[in-house]
Amino acid sequence: MTTKALKLKELAKGEDRFAHGHRMCAGCGAPIVVKQVLMATDYPIIAANATGCLEVSSCIQQFTAWNIPWMHSAFENAAATISGIEAMYRSLVKQNKLEDKNVKFIAFGGDGGTYDIGFQALSGAMERGHDMMYICYDNGAYMNTGIQRSSATPFGADTTTCPAGDVIPGKLQQRKDLTRIMAAHGIPYVAQASPANWMDLMKKVQKAFEIKGPKFMNVISPCNRGWRSRTDDAIMLSKLAFETCYWPLFEIENGVTRITAKPKEKRPLVDFLKPQGRFKHMFAPGNEWMLKQAQESVDAQWERLQKEAVFSGGEEK
């Protein structure tokens, strides 16, 4: 039995595939995401990891937090590296040199290693149709190198390479909509998830593992250093991202879009922005336009997603 029941009591008894003792910052969202992903299934898993926070903190010479076979080779190539591992598995199984144990292959990358430098390798791997899942933990900047903007950095954010100054008030561009770009690859499964909605995330992981071919999941991953929030805010902020519709939870399965959870009441975006120091300047007098523009953008995307869900047949009119 590989699709296990998602009961906290049972899950807590399971073996830690991503063990304690790693050196991620206290309160980081990424290890929570990794734990939830690996906990969702009992399938044997081999993971590749892009260079980034998760990688440099989880495997420092002589120590590893990974209780599964794991490989890091470079920043931009987690998708290509796992492609090679998966290809070798297929080859050896086909040649009867290895027993088929239904191994699942995952690549983990941050937004830098996924949206930006790793995008080409990711796009290539998806097009080739490897039986793998790519999980992006999106904290919206190059956090590991000192909080520089990435193409996942939200509009208005203050980062070290787009600092909010007297002339330029933070990042002026909207974030790249990677989840939709991945869906445009026509792969069988694309999803967006959040560690605050753990059951939704784990169900998506379980579902994805039952689908043959390339899968992509984008998971919001709060970073208290970069977001300038309190250490224990990760889950609260993930929840607010969901409730403000900044980070809608949905899946696109074979072209059909489904919103997997809707907030009871859509909260204003400022509720998500306010607890984060990186958006502080947006609340200063004269910058009201920034809050307005950010809200409009979230509203437009939420509208479009709802229409898409109806149009694609994922939701009734």
Added chain:
Amino acid sequence: MGKIVAVTGNEACAYALKQINPDVCAAYPITPATDLMQRFSGYVSNGQVDTELVLVESEHSAMSACIGAAAAGGRVATATSSQGLALMWEMLYIAAGTRLPIVMPLVNRALSAPLNIHGDHSDGMGARDTGWIQIYSENAQEAYDNLIQSFRIAEHLEIRTPAMVCMDGFIVSHSIERVEYIDDADVKKFVGKFQAVHPLLDLEHPKSYGPLILTDLYHEYKRAQHEVMTKVSGVVLEVAAEFEKMTGRKYGLFESYRLEDAEIAIVVMSSAAGTTKDIIDQYRDKGVKVGLLKPRMFRPFPFTQIAEALKHVKAIAVLDRADSFGGYGPLFSEIAGAVMSMDTKPAMINKIFGLGGRDYLPDQAEQVIDELIKIAETGKVGAIKEYIGVRE
């Protein structure tokens, strides 16, 4: 006994790969290596090999996939040239530093800019310090033989280091030559079964590959990598001896041609060595004591053995088919390094030739030998570094 065929260098290498039957090949096309993997793809499509072919979107991903596949635990090969190798550069270090025995024919080609698709050694020389074993071939026969031997060398349990087998773009990759193929069964037996070391696919014993190493240990790791390289020469010779038993074809770390009693010598790699040997024969007929040293294994560079082979020579011309702008040619620098240990140092000159596929002509070899004769007589060296075959 194998069969005798008329094939191009690329064809011969593709055939060697077919005989070796790697578990995974990940590749991206680039001239003049394109034809090699194209031919191999035919073997895959026709079920003549068991290889899982991963046709990636770039050379960077080709090497990344090879790295993943090799760490997973199986025999892996790819091929490239020029810009492709340059795009792999980052991953070449990672393949070597992770000690993954990937084998790669490198069809030597010039590097941009300006864009040029023809043969020179700029690409291989650019990858000089990546930790890969580099073996250069004079012709299609050597490319075929070296490729087969390279799997044994790279996969040797004391080495586990990637190897590239170089041949000159177009001059060798696309010219049809006589090649003696070895029987499939003999190749299979010679190369042997792949022995995985700490494979990722061993689920019962999970391994973590690619850790972060800080100032406390990085230095030691690099020293250890160097230690591995010191063992390569022995393995190369051991494999060559076994190969000679099978084929009668003899290989060493380098080839010496009429060098034993030579007073002057030319050092040159790959296809240009053939032309040079012909001219040396002509000068020998005239009583000039000239010889040739053709490096085969460029990395690791066999300094002491080469110094020993050149110790009696008065003047040496090193011909580089690549340049190092603002420095001497890369091969010259190595030979100068080897000569350092000699008590009596020979006079040395460096000629840059044949860049971007410019023909290396017999009269260029003559010109070099004439200059060497003068240097040996007078002891005087004019310009140390010069270009030959340049249109003025």
